[in-house]
Amino acid sequence: MPPNTTDRKPADAGRFELTRWSMVVAATDGDSTQARAALQHLCTTYWYPLYAFVRREGHGAHDAQDLTQEFFARLIEKHWLESVDREKGKFRSFLLGAMKHFLANEWDRARRLKRGGGEAPLSLDAQSGEARYALEPADRWTAEQIFERRWALTLLEQVLGRLRREFVAVGKEKLFNALEPALTGGKVAYAEVAARLNLNEGAVRVAVHRLRLRYRDLVRAGIAETVSDETEIEAELQHLFAALAG
Amino acid sequence: METTRPCPQCQQPLAPDAPDGLCPQCLLKAAAGPPPASAIDGLHGDLIDIGDPAEVAKRLPQFEIIALLGRGGMGVVYQARQLQLDRLVALKILPPVDALSPDFIARFAREARSLARLNHANIVHVYDFGETGGLYYIIMEFVDGANLRELFQARKLTPAEALAIVPKICDALQYAHEEGVVHRDIKPENILIDKKGRVKIADFGLAKLLRREALDMTLTLSGMSLGTVRYMAPEQMDKPETVDHRADLYSLGVVIYEMLTGEVPIGRYELPSQRAQVDVRLDQIVLHALEREPARRYQHASEVRDDVEKVTGKPRRPPPRR
Numbered sequence: 001m002p003p004n005t006t007d008r009k010p011a012d013a014g015r016f017e018l019t020r021w022s023m024v025v026a027a028t029d030g031d032s033t034q035a036r037a038a039l040q041h042l043c044t045t046y047w048y049p050l051y052a053f054v055r056r057e058g059h060g061a062h063d064a065q066d067l068t069q070e071f072f073a074r075l076i077e078k079h080w081l082e083s084v085d086r087e088k089g090k091f092r093s094f095l096l097g098a099m100k101h102f103l104a105n106e107w108d109r110a111r112r113l114k115r116g117g118g119e120a121p122l123s124l125d126a127q128s129g130e131a132r133y134a135l136e137p138a139d140r141w142t143a144e145q146i147f148e149r150r151w152a153l154t155l156l157e158q159v160l161g162r163l164r165r166e167f168v169a170v171g172k173e174k175l176f177n178a179l180e181p182a183l184t185g186g187k188v189a190y191a192e193v194a195a196r197l198n199l200n201e202g203a204v205r206v207a208v209h210r211l212r213l214r215y216r217d218l219v220r221a222g223i224a225e226t227v228s229d230e231t232e233i234e235a236e237l238q239h240l241f242a243a244l245a246g
Numbered sequence: 247m248e249t250t251r252p253c254p255q256c257q258q259p260l261a262p263d264a265p266d267g268l269c270p271q272c273l274l275k276a277a278a279g280p281p282p283a284s285a286i287d288g289l290h291g292d293l294i295d296i297g298d299p300a301e302v303a304k305r306l307p308q309f310e311i312i313a314l315l316g317r318g319g320m321g322v323v324y325q326a327r328q329l330q331l332d333r334l335v336a337l338k339i340l341p342p343v344d345a346l347s348p349d350f351i352a353r354f355a356r357e358a359r360s361l362a363r364l365n366h367a368n369i370v371h372v373y374d375f376g377e378t379g380g381l382y383y384i385i386m387e388f389v390d391g392a393n394l395r396e397l398f399q400a401r402k403l404t405p406a407e408a409l410a411i412v413p414k415i416c417d418a419l420q421y422a423h424e425e426g427v428v429h430r431d432i433k434p435e436n437i438l439i440d441k442k443g444r445v446k447i448a449d450f451g452l453a454k455l456l457r458r459e460a461l462d463m464t465l466t467l468s469g470m471s472l473g474t475v476r477y478m479a480p481e482q483m484d485k486p487e488t489v490d491h492r493a494d495l496y497s498l499g500v501v502i503y504e505m506l507t508g509e510v511p512i513g514r515y516e517l518p519s520q521r522a523q524v525d526v527r528l529d530q531i532v533l534h535a536l537e538r539e540p541a542r543r544y545q546h547a548s549e550v551r552d553d554v555e556k557v558t559g560k561p562r563r564p565p566p567r568r
Binding site: 132135137152153156157160180181183184185186202212215216219220234237238240241244245 | 253254255261262263265266268269270271272273274275276277278279381382
C-alpha cells in the first residue's frame with residue numbers, strides 16, 4: 001500500500017492559509033523569512049515555464065538564462081514584490097505579469113549595469129532548461145501559451161514524482177508502475193493486474209481507489225500552493241486544462 | 247521521433263513530453279470537479295463494481311440472484327435464493343477490503359461469528375458468511391419491506407408511528423450491547439420495517455469489521471460520504487478507538503430527531519417540539535441522547551426505551567426473543 005490514506009491526517013483540511021503563495025501575498029512587510037522561503041520554493045518549482053516563455057519571446061539561450069536568473073534574483077532578494085502589483089491573485093499570473101514588466105522596463109538597464117557577482121538565489125539548471133526547450137512544440141504556440149502549457153505539465157510532473165516517491169519509500173514501486181495508468185481515469189483490468197503482481201483482486205481495487213484519491217488531493221494541494229484563495233482551485237484547474245489544449 | 251500513439255482515454259495524440267507517458271489533459275480532468283464519480287454513499291467505482299450480478303453469480307453458484315436490493319458504503323445487497331435450502335436470503339457482497347492487511351481474514355471470521363450469534367427478533371439474522379476469490383460475502387435473513395429512509399421519502403412519519411418504532415430499536419440495541427456488539431452505523435438506511443410492520447436492524451457491527459470510520463474520514467475529506475457522518479457520535483470522528491455502545495445511543499438520538507422533525511440535528515438545532523407537534527418531554531430524551539460527552543449521555547438503550555414509553559404511555563412488555 002502507499003502511505004495509508006485511511007490513516008492520513010486531514011492533510012488539506014484547514015491548512016489553506018498556510019499555502020505558499022497565500023503566505024507570500026499575506027506578508028505585507030515583504031520581509032518575512034517564511035514568505036521569502038515560500039516564494040523561493042515556488043520559483044524553483046516553476047522556473048522552467050518562465051524560461052520557455054522568455055525563449056519563445058525571442059531571446060537566445062544565453063540571454064534567456066541570464067535574464068531568468070536576474071529576474072528571480074530581483075524577485076527574491078530585492079523585495080521587488082512590493083513594486084509589482086501584488087493584489088490577490090494567482091502566482092502563475094503574477095509571475096508572468098512580473099516577467100513581462102521586467103522584460104519591458106528593467107532588462108536593458110539591468111544588462112547595462114550587470115550584476116556584480118553575488119550568489120544567485122536560485123540555482124537553475126540552465127543546461128537542462130535548454131535541452132527541454134528544444135522539445136517544446138513548434139510554432140503554433142505563442143510564448144504565453146507555451147508558458148501556461150508548461151506550467152500545467154510542471155504541476156503534473158511534480159505530483160506524479162511525489163506519488164512515485166511515496167510508493168518507492170514503502171517498497172511498492174512495481175505496484176505504482178502497474179497502477180499509474182489508472183490516474184487518467186480509465187478502467188483498470190483489476191484481475192489482470194492482480195494476477196501479474198500476485199495480489200488478490202480486492203487488494204488491487206483498494207490500491208487503485210486510494211491512489212486515485214491521493215492523486216486528486218495532491219493535484220489540488222499543488223494548485224492551492226499557487227492561488228491565494230481556496231475557491232480559486234477549481235477555476236485554476238479548468239484554466240490549466242484549457243491551456244493544455246492550446 | 248516515434249509516432250505518437252493516442253491516449254487510450256480521450257483518443258487525442260499523446261505529446262512526446264506527456265508526463266510519465268500519460269495524457270496530461272485526462273490527468274487534469276481526473277482531478278477536476280466533484281470527487282470521483284459513481285460514488286454511491288461514498289464508494290468509488292473501483293470498489294463497487296466487484297458486486298456486478300454476473301460476477302457474483304459466477305463466484306457463488308449456490309445462489310440464484312433475484313434482484314438488487316441496494317448498494318452503499320457497506321457493499322451491495324441482492325435478494326437471492328439459496329438453492330439447496332430453497333429459501334430467500336439477502337446476500338451482501340462486501341466492498342473489497344484491504345486484504346493486504348494481514349489480520350483481515352482472521353478479523354472477518356471473528357467478527358462475523360459474533361454477528362451470527364446475535365439472535366433477536368429486531369435484528370436481521372446473519373446465517374452465514376465466507377470468502378471466495380477475494381469476494382467477501384454475508385448471507386442474511388431477507389426482510390421483505392423497506393428501510394426507514396425509504397419510508398421518509400415516501401411520506402413523513404406521524405409522531406405516533408415514529409415513537410412506536412423507537413422501543414424496537416432500543417430492544418435490539420440493548421440486546422446487542424449486552425452481547426458485546428456495538429452497531430456503529432445506526433442510521434435510517436439500516437433500520438428495516440417489513441410488510442407486517444416488524445422492525446429489524448441490519449448491518450450490526452459491519453462498520454467495525456470494515457473499519458468504516460477510518461474510511462469515512464478519508465472519504466469525507468474528499469467531499470463524500472457525508473450521509474453517514476451525520477449520524478456518527480462525536481467520538482467516532484475524534485477518537486474512533488474509544489468508541490463503545492454509547493455511540494449507538496447518540497446515533498439513535500439523531501434518528502429519533504429525524505423521525506420527529508424530518509431533519510437531522512446539525513450545529514445549533516431547534517428542539518423537536520419547536521419544529522413539530524410533539525410532546526415536550528421528547529426534547530429532553532433527544533437532548534440526552536445527543537450529549538457530546540458519552541458519560542453525560544444515556545448509558546443504556548433500555549433507558550431510552552423506558553423514557554419514550556413514559557411519553558407514549560405504552561405499558562412495558564418483556565422484549566420478544568425468538
